Amino acid sequence: MNAIAISAPRFSIARCYALEAKHEFLRLLRAPSFAVPTLLFPPMFYFLFAVLFANRGGDFNAGIYLLATYGVFGVMAPGLFGFGVSVALDRERGWLTLKRALPMPPGAYLASKLAMAMLFAAIIFSVLALMATTVGGVTLPATAWVRLFFVEIFGVLPFCAIGLCIGAMISGSAAPAVINLIYLPMSFLSGLWMPLTILPGVVREIAPLWPAFHLGQLALGAVGQPTSGMALVHVAALAGFTILFLALARRALIRNA
Numbered sequence: 001m002n003a004i005a006i007s008a009p010r011f012s013i014a015r016c017y018a019l020e021a022k023h024e025f026l027r028l029l030r031a032p033s034f035a036v037p038t039l040l041f042p043p044m045f046y047f048l049f050a051v052l053f054a055n056r057g058g059d060f061n062a063g064i065y066l067l068a069t070y071g072v073f074g075v076m077a078p079g080l081f082g083f084g085v086s087v088a089l090d091r092e093r094g095w096l097t098l099k100r101a102l103p104m105p106p107g108a109y110l111a112s113k114l115a116m117a118m119l120f121a122a123i124i125f126s127v128l129a130l131m132a133t134t135v136g137g138v139t140l141p142a143t144a145w146v147r148l149f150f151v152e153i154f155g156v157l158p159f160c161a162i163g164l165c166i167g168a169m170i171s172g173s174a175a176p177a178v179i180n181l182i183y184l185p186m187s188f189l190s191g192l193w194m195p196l197t198i199l200p201g202v203v204r205e206i207a208p209l210w211p212a213f214h215l216g217q218l219a220l221g222a223v224g225q226p227t228s229g230m231a232l233v234h235v236a237a238l239a240g241f242t243i244l245f246l247a248l249a250r251r252a253l254i255r256n257a
C-alpha cells in the first residue's frame with residue numbers, strides 16, 4: 001500500500017507579520033474617533049496657521065516652519081493614541097492574554113502597531129506636503145523632502161513607546177483623556193504650534209524636557225530652518241526617551257497584562 005503523504009500548510013513568519021499589520025491598520029482606519037482627528041487635524045491646522053498667515057512678512061516663513069512642526073504634531077498621534085488606547089483596551093478585554101496563547105510570533109502584535117503608526121505618519125506627511133506645495137507656496141530641494149520624510153516616519157518611535165507605557169498602566173476608558181493631557185500641552189510647550197522665540201522664557205527653558213521638542217528640532221533642521229543644539233543631541237534624547245518608556249511599559253505589562 002502506498003503511503004499518502006499529507007503535507008502540512010506552510011508557515012510563513014513574514015506573512016503573519018504582514019497580516020497582523022494589515023488588520024491593525026484597517027481596524028484603526030475604520031475607527032472614526034481615531035482616524036478622523038489623526039488625519040484631519042494636522043492639515044486643518046496647517047491651512048489655518050501656515051496658509052492664512054503666510055503673508056505676514058518678517059523673517060518667519062510660516063509655510064516651511066509649520067510644515068515641519070505640524071508634521072511632528074501629526075505623527076505623534078498614531079504613536080500615542082494608536083498604542084495607548086488600543087493597548088489599554090486590549091489588555092482590559094483579555095486580548096493580550098489570548099494573543100499569547102495563539103500560535104503566532106510573539107513580536108507580531110507590537111510590530112503591527114508600529115507599522116500602523118508609521119503608515120499613518122506617511123499619510124499625514126504626504127497630505128501636508130501636498131498642501132505645502134500647492135497652497136502654501138513651499139518649495140524645497142528633493143533632499144530636504146527626503147530628510148523630513150525619514151525624520152517624521154522614524155520619529156514615531158518614542159511616541160509609540162510612550163503610548164505603550166500609558167496603555168500598559170491605565171484603563172481603556174481613561175487612556176484618551178490622559179493622552180490628550182500629555183499630547184496637546186507637550187505640542188505647545190515644544191514649539192510645534194508657534195516658534196519658541198515668541199513664547200515666554202520659561203517655556204524655552206523647559207522645552208528640552210519634551211521629546212516633541214527634540215523631534216521638532218530635527219524636522220526643522222531637515223528643511224533648513226534654524227535649530228537649537230546639535231542633531232546628534234536630539235537623536236540621543238529621543239533614543240533615551242524610547243528606551244526609558246519601553247522599559248517602563250515592559251515592567252507594567254508583566255504586572256498588569
